[in-house]
Amino acid sequence: MGIFCLILGLIILMVMCIKGIHIFISVFTASLFLAVTAWLTSPDGLNPLDAILKIYTTGLGSYFGAFFFIFVLGAIFGKLTAISGAADSVASFIIGKFGERAVIPSLVAACAILAYGGVSVFVALFTVYSMMVSMFKKANLPRRLIPAVYFAGAGTFVMIMPGSPQIQNLIPMKFLGTSATAGLVPGLLTAAFQATLVIFYLSWLFRKVKASGEGWVDGDAAAGKSNATQSAAKDKPQPHVIIALLPMLLLLSVLNILKWDPAIVLFCAIVSALIIYARYLNWKEIIGNLAAGTMEGVISLFNTAVIVGFGALVMKLPAFQESFQAIAHSGLNPLMVTAIAVGALVFISGSGSGALSIAIPLIASMFPAAVVDQGALHRVVTMACMSTTPPFNGLIITVLSVCGVRHKQAYGPVGMLTLAIPLVAMDFMLLLYAVLPASITILGG
Template sequence: MFDILVILITLGLLIYLAYRGISLLILAPALATFAVVATLDGPVLASYSQVFMGSAAGFIALYFPVFLLGAIFGKLMEDSGSAKVMANAIIGLLGSQRAILAVVLSCAVMTYGGVSLFVVAFAVYPIAAALFRQANIPKRLMPATIALGAFTFTMTALPGTPAIQNAIPMPFFGTTPFAAPGLGLITALVMFVLGMLWLEYRARQLAAEGYGVHSDDPATPDKAMRERAAGEGFDVMELTPERPSVGLPPAWVAVLPLVLVIAINLLFTFVLIPRMDTGFLALPLYGETDIDQVRGIWSIIAALTLSIIVLIAINWRRLPKLTLSMDCGANAALLPIFNTASLVGFGAVIASLAAFVLIRDSVVMLGGDNPLISLAIAVNILAGMTGSASGGMSIALSTLGDTYLAMAQAHGISPELLHRVTAVATGGLDSLPHNGAVITLLAICGLTHRQAYPDLAMTAMAVPLVALVVLITLGTVFGSF
């Protein structure tokens, strides 16, 4: 019982101290060491060098290209003006009479195309502010609107999304970015419809309030904002508030890279890679693996790489500081992946303690005979505790992934369904008030938790949780499709 208490205290300290702004690069190894020392369960130095660093290094080796290419792609979309053009085009097409829908769709299109949610938030905010003011919609609904488009269905549910939340489950379950596409589309639709219903209802309910008296100057990224955002896939200090005045690209130029990310991802996943001779992967030199373990990662790497090349080629004159843009994007990938890898190392050390077996068995039993329920609960709780969707998912899969895969096989549940449930489950409790993306979005909009968080919690937490229930129910009844 004492050892279990130590684990719970360690997790509590991780939540509290991370919220207070202490770097996860320091917190994760320090608290993992504390857990080993307090429980007297294993050699301290070996737990750090072999367990913590081994797991963290494995995560970096596997996912660094996705973080790196995603950050560079987002940076180039922002610096070329493509992100701004996309937002302007969609919002201009729908007009102020459909302001909420316009903002949601503009965020959704860009994030589904691979643009970082922070680039999207900074690009969309000034336009959304003008649109909300023109339509006299309360500004307090703006963070919830942006969150619905950027933080929910495009991040976890839509098949093929290059988001890291959709990439992490692939090596664990041998799946692709397009796992359970039918269920993913239905789940995404549930999130979109319920979120829109809530926002439109609130807009009518608060109609008398109007936009309110607010300054619409976008927030300037500072050190605190960077630290809050780093765990969610982008370093906002790398965002440049002003672009060189070279001219914005036409709409087709702005859209083409986004379309290519999805199209190339699909092409490599189902056409090119399956036709390759990959028997060499069984050799020790290549990790003694098979194509199912790497196909999804290879597809995303190929999609982002080729899309970046095209993006640069068609925006060459709009990127006068190309080297700087790429350097900033590359630098922006480092802190997020090391933060997440530190959480993975922390989880591995906790999982190595004898007391964790009792916690694991208790968590696994939560769903009764349905491992999907237990998996969803475990991922949600860890995402909420760490304040990070990718971090919580990584801990859950690194400690319990094999267990859930074995349980699923015993119950005839496909790995594709496990993948989709895992990804969608990250998008629930991760949006608690201490989440870095939540704090950063509120700062961008110039609003407080008290003003805007209740509605943001509905669209980014409550609605995804309802959609998760729908997903599990459909998956249990009909299987994966």
């Protein structure tokens, strides 16, 4: 009965999110449903008031406090790359080099480089969206595939690469005491494997679309707003691509070579961006822009934290604990147990970063350094948190909304790129750890 109620709670959350209901209302409703049904099925167990007022809010608050500076400083850095024109400069350079004859590779590359350079995936979306609209129109490609191209670049192989400054690669460092390049060789090989699958899938998808005769259709306000923003951006001087890349390269270098705390690295990146982009910034508006970046980070953090609260509540449910213990004591390889546990929690909570903050402490206590290489755990949990992204994930909902399409139109390809292909890549990584010698897999930790 407990498992049935848990599944029903997930369905409620999924349906509400897909319907466009605000994430907090959706999560709170699903949390309340799970708390009440858990109490009804086991009156001596979880008290609904304690579940909401203590467990849920503690989970939300703990995550908010632990990752406040990473989210806020990351958002401010992304804001500076946007308002200075640096992100546009990098994206335009890449697209210009590839040319309109290679629309899809150029857009995928632009998204990937921005994401690996430390630009928030939300900022990267707004940076490349206007160019995507323009190039999709010229190539007569359907709008519904814009989200797929975006996720192919910013939400697949680049997110699992060792050295990435994205939150999925930073959270394990905090709990496991590892570096951003942990699991270097398996991570790079898996990223290359996943990138290959992504390229083959997109090639097949767009050949199929071209053959069907499906093309661009005008008709949403977002496109008009985007084109207006693009025209305004063209009138503003932008830094040369080399100058634009300098703060991003500094961020990657300090994070991966000096191995400083991610929050300190992001602060240094902000200072360098203020100096290097100085002539391209409107200093009269800089305080307002920094405040806007701060609020964007806080909103993104809050939207993730409310999911973490849901995950914290789920963890206290007898049905979840029984299932988790069954997985943990299944006798499977520790890395396989880790992948299954994290993947399940990601799908349940709808947030990769949120699931990591909940799952890693449990996994680290079960598999200490004496049992499993912590660098291997780091790379596996990073891959696992990107391998079971559900349709009610906050970023997916945001991307579809910005692109002016619905789940029914666009989720098929997006699901292939954020769920099906990553699951295959997860299996590939586990295979690598099974066959490669330890002297290779421990590199980069």
